[in-house]
Amino acid sequence: xxxxxxxxxxxxxxxxxxxxxxxxxxxxxxxxxxxxxxxxxxxxxxxxxxxxxxxxxxxxxxxxxxxxxxxxxxxxxxxxxxxxxxxxxxxxxxxxxxxxxxxxxxxxxxxxxxxxxxxxxxxxxxxxxxxxxxxxxxxxxxxxxxxxxxxxxxxxxxxxxxxxxxxxxxxxxxxxxxxxxxxxxxxxxxxxxxxxxxxxxxxxxxxxxxxxxxxxxxxxxxxxxxxxxxxxxxxxxxxxxxxxxxxxxxxxxxxxxxxxxxxxxxxxxxxxxxxxxxxxxxxxxxxxxxxxxxxxxxxxxxxxxxxxxxxxxxxxxxxxxxxxxxxxxxxxxxxxxxxxxxxxxxxxxxxxxxxxxxxxxxxxxxxxxxxxxxxxxxxxxxxxxxxxxxxxxxxxxxxxxxxxxxxxxxxxxxxxxxxxxxxxxxxxxxxxxxxxxxxxxxxxxxxxxxxxxxxxxxxxxxxxxxxxxxxxxxxxxxxxxxxxxxxxxxxxxxxxxxxxxxxxxxxxxxxxxxxxxxxxxxxxxxxxxxxxxxxxxxxxxxxxxxxxxxxxxxxxxxxxxxxxxxxxxxxxxxxxxxxxxxxxxxxxxxxxxxxxxxxxxxxxxxxxxxxxxxxxxxxxxxxxxxxxxxxxxxxxxxxxxxxxxxxxxxxxxxxxxxxxxxxxxxxxxxxxxxxxxxxxxxxxxxxxxxxxxxxxxxxxxxxxxxxxxxxxxxxxxxxxxxxxxxxxxxxxxxxxxxxxxxxxxxxxxxxxx
Ligand code: BGC
Numbered sequence: 001x002x003x004x005x006x007x008x009x010x011x012x013x014x015x016x017x018x019x020x021x022x023x024x025x026x027x028x029x030x031x032x033x034x035x036x037x038x039x040x041x042x043x044x045x046x047x048x049x050x051x052x053x054x055x056x057x058x059x060x061x062x063x064x065x066x067x068x069x070x071x072x073x074x075x076x077x078x079x080x081x082x083x084x085x086x087x088x089x090x091x092x093x094x095x096x097x098x099x100x101x102x103x104x105x106x107x108x109x110x111x112x113x114x115x116x117x118x119x120x121x122x123x124x125x126x127x128x129x130x131x132x133x134x135x136x137x138x139x140x141x142x143x144x145x146x147x148x149x150x151x152x153x154x155x156x157x158x159x160x161x162x163x164x165x166x167x168x169x170x171x172x173x174x175x176x177x178x179x180x181x182x183x184x185x186x187x188x189x190x191x192x193x194x195x196x197x198x199x200x201x202x203x204x205x206x207x208x209x210x211x212x213x214x215x216x217x218x219x220x221x222x223x224x225x226x227x228x229x230x231x232x233x234x235x236x237x238x239x240x241x242x243x244x245x246x247x248x249x250x251x252x253x254x255x256x257x258x259x260x261x262x263x264x265x266x267x268x269x270x271x272x273x274x275x276x277x278x279x280x281x282x283x284x285x286x287x288x289x290x291x292x293x294x295x296x297x298x299x300x301x302x303x304x305x306x307x308x309x310x311x312x313x314x315x316x317x318x319x320x321x322x323x324x325x326x327x328x329x330x331x332x333x334x335x336x337x338x339x340x341x342x343x344x345x346x347x348x349x350x351x352x353x354x355x356x357x358x359x360x361x362x363x364x365x366x367x368x369x370x371x372x373x374x375x376x377x378x379x380x381x382x383x384x385x386x387x388x389x390x391x392x393x394x395x396x397x398x399x400x401x402x403x404x405x406x407x408x409x410x411x412x413x414x415x416x417x418x419x420x421x422x423x424x425x426x427x428x429x430x431x432x433x434x435x436x437x438x439x440x441x442x443x444x445x446x447x448x449x450x451x452x453x454x455x456x457x458x459x460x461x462x463x464x465x466x467x468x469x470x471x472x473x474x475x476x477x478x479x480x481x482x483x484x485x486x487x488x489x490x491x492x493x494x495x496x497x498x499x500x501x502x503x504x505x506x507x508x509x510x511x512x513x514x515x516x517x518x519x520x521x522x523x524x525x526x527x528x529x530x531x532x533x534x535x536x537x538x539x540x541x542x543x544x545x546x547x548x549x550x551x552x553x554x555x556x557x558x559x560x561x562x563x564x565x566x567x568x569x570x571x572x573x574x575x576x577x578x579x580x581x582x583x584x585x586x587x588x589x590x591x592x593x594x595x596x597x598x599x600x601x602x603x604x605x606x607x608x609x610x611x612x613x614x615x616x617x618x619x620x621x622x623x624x625x626x627x628x629x630x631x632x633x634x635x636x637x638x639x640x641x642x643x644x645x646x647x648x649x650x651x652x653x654x655x656x657x658x659x660x661x662x663x664x665x666x667x668x669x670x671x672x673x674x675x676x677x678x679x680x681x682x683x684x685x686x687x688x689x690x691x692x693x694x695x696x697x698x699x700x701x702x703x704x705x706x707x708x709x710x711x712x713x714x715x716x717x718x719x720x721x722x723x724x725x726x727x728x729x730x731x732x733x734x735x736x737x738x739x740x741x742x743x744x745x746x747x748x749x750x751x752x753x
Pocket of ligand 1: 042043101148227228347
């Protein structure tokens with residue numbers, strides 16, 4: 001496609017028309033110039049391609065549901081996400097889809113967000129790495145991905161109008177960071193802006209976000225589309241860099257664009273930039289639209305099961321109740337054993353062709369008895385079902401209860417109001433645990449739940465919403481064919497009120513204050529020393545691992561160097577297993593408030609019994625940096641950083657220290673309102689002020705030899721502004737003007753160094 005030529009031939013109306021959808025899923029064609037239209041589709045963990053059938057308009061085709069992001073994140077496995085992405089990419093090709101709408105990499109700020117199941121993590125490094133791997137997989141098939149929802153879409157309540165009030169530091173370090181990784185490492189074809197506002201401005205018309213940060217700073221060259229219905233002021237959107245409005249606004253917003261150009265309120269160059277990027281996407285998508293790939297749904301379903309088994313997290317296994325022994329009798333209890341909850345509600349909902357139930361899949365392993373136990377249409381106990389379940393539990397050696405959140409409890413479009421399981425399920429678990437001491441709970445939920453039953457049961461398996469292969473995958477883990485290797489990609493607090501966003505979620509009216517700032521997820525629980533129910537990065541295995549020989553390539557580092565960290569991990573148990581080795585960086589002393597530690601590396605390693613492997617991490621300068629608002633950049637303070645390696649955020653096995661020096665200092669400028677203490681931190685300032693001290697009576701009159709008095713005096717003067725010394729001094733030559741000269745000298749000295 002010769003885009004320059006086409007642009008020169010397009011009329012103003014045609015250009016404007018390219019900047020919005022033709023219908024719900026297509027871009028607009030320009031037949032006169034032979035420009036076809038392309039189709040996009042949800043996303044993200046399988047295809048929700050909608051077609052108009054004669055008897056059913058807007059019907060989703062039969063497809064495969066892979067593990068949703070809340071589950072796939074627990075794999076901590078980039079290659080798994082890439083494999084998942086590749087499968088979806090091929091499916092798109094066979095369905096002539098140009099772009100798949102996903103993945104979403106928003107941060108899980110609160111466990112209540114109805115859409116958490118579609119997001120990866122509370123940690124920006126993990127979310128960014130996994131989303132990037134997913135996108136690389138999709139795009140390796142010549143199909144575009146669409147990273148969403150850019151940015152700060154962390155709740156469903158008032159999602160179209162909520163104003164996320166966030167400090168720039170928290171935006172950079174937490175909420176934008178996964179997107180930054182994705183843009184820089186995976187070059188997605190497209191970005192979808194979010195519905196909400198950020199610090200007062202809708203994302204769909206936020207120039208700072210869509211142009212300054214996304215394009216100018218991060219180098220994004222693809223297309224930005226709106227979330228469905230996210231456009232507020234279309235002309236402002238064009239100016240801000242929103243290329244494509246989706247879905248169609250029936251020509252209404254195109255008209256505003258035309259008028260704005262005619263009135264000189266919008267330049268042709270601004271419109272051309274958007275139209276050009278739409279054309280570039282259409283051009284790029286021509287190949288993927290060829291439908292040249294076969295889609296074997298059974299094969300992809302089998303893959304979905306295999307991937308799901310790598311994501312399930314074993315949270316509790318007292319007395320080795322798992323894996324289940326096939327020579328003992330087993331009862332499966334709970335409706336989700338027969339009808340698993342394997343996906344969430346909303347735009348990602350897939351019309352699955354094959355669905356594994358655990359009950360059916362158990363036939364591959366053993367004969368199990370079954371009782372439904374509870375209903376899911378309402379939170380009410382069906383006494384007959386309960387009695388039947390308790391009876392079944394009494395006569396089995398081991399009971400596996402399949403519990404979790406029914407569809408109506410969580411979905412895109414609204415948030416939860418609490419973190420509890422339905423009370424009918426909690427009662428079922430209690431009554432069964434009372435009659436059978438070998439009780440295991442399997443959970444299907446898209447976001448953390450409280451577990452008041454934790455200490456009453458022997459086993460807990462967190463299966464999340466694990467796709468349409470989840471029933472088979474759960475059995476593979478329960479019966480020990482697959483050794484669980486998932487780790488939690490989010491903290492499970494004991495109770496909702498422990499969560500850092502508790503006081504400010506979902507906000508008041510449209511205003512949502514992100515008052516917890518950078519202390520999201522484990523960053524908060526660590527800092528406040530709050531014991532979670534299960535910490536970030538936690539997950540058990542049927543085997544055990546030993547960590548040894550932590551080695552750092554440097555003990556001192558400047559920012560041009562990469563720190564290479566290696567560690568040996570050994571499988572010390574009796575069966576094959578995989579371990580997620582996690583690396584956290586901890587700034588030991590910092591002049592700004594920082595998390596106790598932050599995840600900066602993870603690797604999943606597969607080990608036969610007795611086998612050892614060396615795991616290698618590479619840390620670049622960014623691993624040590626925080627976002628310093630005063631210089632609008634990332635900054636590394638000189639000092640000691642601990643490198644912590646372990647099996648979870650609360651199970652650090654090895655530790656070493658590196659000294660990092662970038663040779664840079666933050667620019668400082670003092671004035672008469674600056675405190676003694678701040679100036680004294682610098683040797684140049686300390687020397688001058690100490691000299692001043694000796695020559696004035698304003699600050700003391702105490703006995704220099706009295707060490708206690710000296711310290712008290714220093715602490716008190718550290719809090720004094722320089723101007724106060726002028727007023728307190730009875731020396732007439734000690735004037736504001738003289739003090740100003742002194743400050744100027746200090747500023748000069750500091751600028752020189
Ligand atoms: C969702 C998007 C989705 C789009 C199209 C919106 O409501 O927020 O994630 O891709 O609908 O279905």
